[in-house]
Amino acid sequence: MMQRQAYAAYNNSKILTASPAELTLMLYDGAIKFCNIAIAAIEKHDVEKAHNNIMKTERIIIEFQTSLDHKYPVAKEFDRVYTYIISRLREANLKKDPEILEEVLKHLRTMRDTWKEVMQLSQNNSASQVS
Numbered sequence: 001m002m003q004r005q006a007y008a009a010y011n012n013s014k015i016l017t018a019s020p021a022e023l024t025l026m027l028y029d030g031a032i033k034f035c036n037i038a039i040a041a042i043e044k045h046d047v048e049k050a051h052n053n054i055m056k057t058e059r060i061i062i063e064f065q066t067s068l069d070h071k072y073p074v075a076k077e078f079d080r081v082y083t084y085i086i087s088r089l090r091e092a093n094l095k096k097d098p099e100i101l102e103e104v105l106k107h108l109r110t111m112r113d114t115w116k117e118v119m120q121l122s123q124n125n126s127a128s129q130v131s
Helices: 002-016 020-043 047-066 074-095 098-130
Strands: none
Touching: 020 047, 020 098, 047 074, 047 098, 074 098
16 A cells, blocks of 8 residues: 555656656557557456546547647648547447557557657757757
């Protein structure tokens, strides 16, 4: 019990002190985690757990979609990708289809990895400007 409270406090602190870029990365990681949990739940025929975790993934993607800044042209492309992912998540939830979720996972991992690269490039550029 004590260890769980310490872990929760650590996670809360990590979130409160994270930069917007780090929070975005955490959200991608969360979406991937919930999608994996949903796949495992489907395989165990736990319909409720699968539904709940697909919905958690969907809420994260909706948050990404609603926070897009449409003054940048790339936002339109991200909007299309997010719309597609949301439609696939809804189909996976209706059918309880792990193959659809595997497809969603592939997209989420690609987006997360790209985001990580952007963060690293940004950090490297910031460091080289200071030198």
